[in-house]
Amino acid sequence: MLLSLAARFRAAIAHVRTHDCLLCGAPGAPERVCAGCAGDLPPLPASCPVCALPNPDAAVCGACLRAPPAYDATVALWRYEFPLDRLVHALKYQGRLPVARLFGEALARRTARREVDAIVPMPLARRRLADRGFNQALEIARAAAAARRLTPAATAVERIRDTANQADLPLGERARNVRGAFACRGDVRGRRVAVIDDVMTTGASLGELAACLKRTGAAWVENWVVGRTLPRDV
Ligand SMILES: [Zn+2]
Ligand SMILES: [Zn+2]
Known part of the structure; x- marks a missing residue:
């Protein structure tokens, strides 16, 4: 009582x-x-349209030309630093779900002219989903998809193994950590897919998920992320 x-x-x-x-x-x-x-909220400077890292004239950067990632494009709303990090923390660790609606609606506004026909949230590791009780990427995707009159394809992809938390690993180990982490089950054949995530750091998880979607037949995969972590030297 x-x-x-x-x-x-x-x-x-x-x-x-x-x-x-x-x-x-x-x-x-x-x-x-x-x-x-x-x-x-900190805006991004002119950025590479593929990886969203700063690049003058918003041209495709050297890294993406040399080794094109599996995704075709990235839209990022803000730099992932103060005070955006406080909002992301309020969502993920304090369960302030209205923040997800704010993020999702801002993503929908920014991407209003982009043609996609499926919205896929980055799946959360099962253990983390059990701890947190919700997937922040799905909550953001719901709000973004509603503005596009779409339903988030929450079951299109699944994490088939629980990986170590990317944030706990050195940057160089993150690609290996997520290799083979996803299974794409939904029918994405021939579709233009937007993958939604809260923060893009190395892009390793997004790259692995995009590769999985492409193998399943997706025609185009782009990332819609709220925050982009920039290298310290930029
Ligand atoms: Zn790039
Ligand atoms: Zn205020």
């Missing part, structure tokens, strides 16, 4: 707080982030 009262009290407090800006606490932010804080 005591526990349930405490839980209800916490839920009530959480409800009140969802009306405040998630970044500065200003009251009455209808999008969960006030206009001032939304303007503070």
Whole structure:
């Protein structure tokens, strides 16, 4: 009884707080982030259209020319740094699901002119899904797909083995860690697929998933990500 009262009290407090800006606490932010804080989210400079890393004139970068990744394009909304990292953390580790709607709607606006006919969320390792209770990429995909009148193809791909958390590994080991991690089951043959993820760091998971989708017959695979981690020296 005591526990349930405490839980209800916490839920009530959480409800009140969802009306405040998630970044500065200003009251009455209808999008969960006030206009001032939304303007503070760090934009990406001119970037390679394939990997979304900074490149003058927004041309395809040397790395993508030399070794083209399995995905055809990447759309990234912001640089993954302060204060965007706080929002991503609020979503993933505090379960603030309204953040996913904000991200998904922003992705849908940015990609309004891009032609895709399937939206696939990056699947979460089963163990992590059990811990967290939700897949943040699926929550973002739901909001983005709704704006496109599509349904996220949440069962099109599956993680067939639980890999170590990419964030815990050195950058050079991440590609090997995710090799063979996915199985593509949905019918993506001939389709133009957008893969949704919260943050793109090395692009190893996205590359592996795109390769899997292409092997299954996808005609085109592009990444829609909220945050792009930039190398320190850029
Ligand atoms: Zn604010
Ligand atoms: Zn590139």
